[in-house]
Amino acid sequence: MNRHEPWLEELLQGAADEGKTTARQARIVEAAVELFAEKGFAAASTSEIAVRAGVAEGTIFRHFKTKQELLLRIAKPAIVKLLAPFLLREFKDVLDVRYDSYGEFVQAMLANRLEFIRQNPRLVKMIVQELPLQPDLQEQVKQTLVPLLYPRLKAAVERFQEQGQLAPLPPPTVLRLTASGILGYIAGHLAAAAGRFPDWDDEAELQATIAFIVKGLSP
Secondary structure (H helix, E strand, O other): OOOOOHHHHHHHHHHHHOOOOOHHHHHHHHHHHHHHHHHOOOOOOHHHHHHHHOOOHHHHHHHOOOHHHHHHHHHHHHHHHHHHHHHHHHHHHHHOOOOOOHHHHHHHHHHHHHHHHHHOHHHHHHHHHHHHHOHHHHHHHHHHOHHHHHHHHHHHHHHHHHOOOOOOOOHHHHHHHHHHHHHHHHHHHHHHHOOOOOOOOHHHHHHHHHHHHHHHHOO
16 A cells, blocks of 8 residues: 555544444555545446455445445545545635735635645545546535635635626636636646646646636636
């Protein structure tokens, strides 16, 4: 196994402390995280997970009824116990600053997240890949993250709209389009880190993403 990312170490330790995870279950979770991040949920088979975890495939189904349950057992606690408090704590510094432009605001949000992405690339890659495809994960984000962040993000959008910097679209639309651009950049950033885009210029791509978002949302 590769060295644990901080989020996985914390997740496994927390589950072990609560008596919810055996050493064998921990190996299955570690292997699943690696393969889901490498290949995507649909392409990763339980037989591959079993081989990498060093267990029989039947062992996986004794602990997790389906591959879907295995994914959710990993992703849901990561969102609830780790991502939600982390984002609330870290985004607070960004949201408390009154930026002069929407571009500066978006850049601050991205810069704030890049260190977390660098430390936890498999978690981020797994969430970015699977969130659009997994209604259960979407519902978890809706219930957990949206109430924490949306009111303050909405207020920021409305302030920039009042200043004439953003088109008079509904704030949820502005945030959805902004998030689409940010997620696209993050996906490219992760692919480049894995060696898939050898000519990737991270700073240039970052600035191009911000310019695209700002221009697209200008009045």
